[in-house]
Amino acid sequence: MATSRDILLDWLRNAHAMEVQAEEMFKSQARRIEHYPPLRERIERHLIETREQQAMLAQCLKQLGAEPSALKEIGARFMAMGQSLFQVASTDEVVKGAVLACSFKHMEIAVYRALAAAAKTAGENDVVRICETILPQEQAMADWLDQHLPELVEQYLVRAELPSVSAKR
Template sequence: MSDDKTRDIFITGLKNAHAMENQALSIMKPQVKRIENYPDVAAKLEEHIRETEGQISRLVEILTSLAEENSSLKDAALSFTGSMAALGHTVAGDEILKNSMANFAFEHFEIAAYRSLITIAELGGFAAMVNPLQANLDEEIAMAAWLEDNLRPTTIKFANLKEAGMSAKI
């Protein structure tokens, strides 16, 4: 593979990652605004929103260092789909559970995306960009682990609230 083709793959991956992180924000921000009975989930989402904003900044720095910019079209398209996904769960009686499952799946998508992007960075000789990408990956792995660890307690709380006839609203 020529250096130009590897660079193109890397740039495309960076632009995709930037759009993916904007999509993540468009999913998490509406969720956190609706949470009433799960303060631990709200706090973690707020923390991860701040991390995601930092991830976007790291991606912009990498793109800028390569004399590239994010794709506004990709950002807009994925932000829109993220907003629609978040909106779709609002009508569900078990919104908190659906959001927890969807967030868990999305975190794993991000993990796979960063692992692939780091591999391309290594193959393409972009060693200086591996550390910021690894920082993003580490944050995604930590969030996925938190979601996994908290799915059971969140589900139990949801079931207990429903069983007690209380609002289990997210």
């Protein structure tokens, strides 16, 4: 029978892999964005946070006598690659990327809330503290995307109607 600590460790590994996926997804998006500098700049800033989040989660696992799952990380990288290929093949790549990023951020928010509750139940206060550090970062990125998505869509549509202008990315 799994204990709350066992489940917490599994969820921490999942969260670490999720941040690996986020890093790969955002690196790919940032490299490809050409005509939407505010979006690229915000993604690049969040990439720094994402790498720090990975390090914090790895430290939590280490403190609990565990380590990230290489298998889960490989799966996360493949998922990010698939997402990237889907976007690249789209004529509205920048919009699809922003929508995907927005939904991914909201998923991360839910994950960190659940992880904090699990850590509290398992009596792992350091993990609770880390989740409470990461959560506002994810909320800030989600809020930024939520606020700027309509403007991004408008810019995309205007560019799409102009002759000899690329809107895709």
